[in-house]
Amino acid sequence: MPVYKNENAKGDNKWWYQFYTGEIKNGSRERITKRGFRTKKEAEKAMVEAQAALQKGEYIEPSKKMFQDYLNEWIKTKRNLGEQTLELYESYLRTHIIPILGQIPILKLTAHDIEMFLNSLHDKGLSASTVKRIFSVVNASLNSAELKGIVAKNVANRVEKPQASSRRQLVVWEPEFVSDFLEKTRYASRYWIAVYLAVMTGMRQGEILGLRWSDIDFENRNLTIQQTVNRHREIKDGAKTKKSVRSVALSPETIEVLKEHRKLIVQERVELGPEYQNNDLVVCTQFGGPTTQRAIQKVWPSFLKKTGAPKITFHDLRHTHASLLIKQGVHIKVISERLGHSSITITMDKYGHLMPNMQAEAADGLDSLLKTKAGQK
CATH class of the missing domain: 1.10.150.130 (Tyrosine recombinase, N-terminal domain)
Known part of the structure; x- marks a missing residue:
């Protein structure tokens, strides 16, 4: 392979390549040379790519490449x-x-x-x-x-790297308001189920839109996230990351709500017959097709207006889910697993400020424990 290494007194030990193009230029065989590679492997790989581009007629001299x-x-x-x-x-x-x-x-x-x-x-x-x-x-x-x-x-x-402004403060709803909100909006739209799942599972919007009935284990009360729907209404296997392909436990009430919603889907499927697009989706159009993220965003403001709710985004429901778990004292590792974060560090970074009372409660708990032990002596 025409790959070489500089070895000189200046300590320049970089690798370089050179090969002939097969063309004659000014009476000499034309050559392509490229220098400055740190390893032989890098030089060989770059040369192969350059030769392939040359064969396809796509090679551009480095000095001319935009x-x-x-x-x-x-x-x-x-x-x-x-x-x-x-x-x-x-x-x-x-x-x-x-x-x-x-x-x-x-x-x-x-x-x-x-x-x-x-x-x-x-x-x-x-x-x-x-x-x-x-x-x-x-x-x-x-x-x-x-x-x-x-x-x-x-x-x-x-260049001095640009600095991001301070992170937007998370807006979350209190448990009492969440309950009232869900009750008042329950029959306002077929897409209410997406809102409910966001609150009760912490799933991302694309994960909710990609959820299938076959992904739900009604007996063991859990669901598995295995696909998503993107903004182009395309159903994609997998999730945002490998960690995002996960199981999420469901509450008894969530199971009942899903069963009720399934009755609507079955009814629509029967009425349309062969014209129904059976994608097995929990959140879908009346014809069974994937729901656009825009459709959810369109009904969301009407829900806020109907209930006089503080303005938050649909994605903020995921944060609300996390805050509800924190208020229950759920371990941060469990919260991280439900949300599909790649590490607990990410979860703490996002929601650590929602736990200001946890250390105080831990300290108070020590007092209670030691007093109990003292009384037993």
């Missing part, structure tokens, strides 16, 4: 990301990054270009947290470019 061309190649390698994360990255590329930075050759991209780009995002009125996430995408792409030897250095590392 940042947008590189970004479009880079995002195709990120298939290990969750679906929603990948959609978000692609949206940032399409809407913000490529329109501003895309036409700059990647080798000519500077820290100043990145700084001006960040300024333009702030000028658009984007939140600090959104700007930080967009910058993270640019930074990750350039880290990968440096690792592959496409650029010598990631210029984004020379």
